[in-house]
Amino acid sequence: MPPRTPDRADGPAVPLDVPLAAGPAPLPRPVARPRTLASDLALVTTFAAFVVVCSVVPAVPLPFGVPLTLQTFAVVLAGLVLGPVRGALAVLLYLALGLAGLPVFAEGTGGVGVLGKASVGYLLSFPLLALVAGALALPAWRRRRPLPLLVVAGLVGTLLVNHPAGVAGLAVRLGTGWREALALDLAFVPGDAVKVVLAAVVATAVLRAFPDLRPGRRR
Secondary structure, three states: OOOOOOOHHHOOOOOOOOOOOOOOOOOOOOOOOOOOHHHHHHHHHHHHHHHHHHHHOOOEOOOOOOOEOOHHHHHHHHHHHHOHHHHHHHHHHHHHHHHOOOOOOHHHOOOHHHHHOOOHHHHHOHHHHHHHHHHHHHHHHHOOOOHHHHHHHHHHHHHHHHHHHHHHHHHHHHOOOHHHHHHHHHHHHHHHHHHHHHHHHHHHHHHHHOHHHOOOOOO
16 A cells, blocks of 8 residues: 555655754853963953052051061962962062052052061062962862862962061061061961961852963963
């Protein structure tokens, strides 16, 4: 018996070799935008300004001349978010502005006179802190949960770079022995640990929201 030919009431014939649609087509994955020199300069400038803001907010003065500020938080955050090179450049720009005379250091000070203060060791070690923390944090961004490694990177940089330089500055400028300078420095350790944890949390949130900023991406 010959196959039945569909009439008008049956509607158009559907070819048997056409597969039925299984659902909506998947959306294309977003393409990461390449880094450019202009974007790097903008980020370095932005983070230098952020360090300024964290430096000039009202500080808590201490009797031996080194105030409590948010500088460590800003410097570690610059290293974690921008990576070692851009982070260090941002902090170097901040130092250059301050040493040139702009009132961008703690308590609204500026100029080369800050080199004679007890805080000189902490201040001059900030670029190296951003460099070390940023370099140690690079492997963290290849993990699904980078936060623990970011905290470790920030703590290692702070305790092995910033605090030893600070102790040296305290000993030289205050004329104390190394033990006395170390005892004074210990007052900053708990607060700096909290600042590092906060910097790691903020860095994780920022780079999840803006993955194009992630350190280690090539142009």
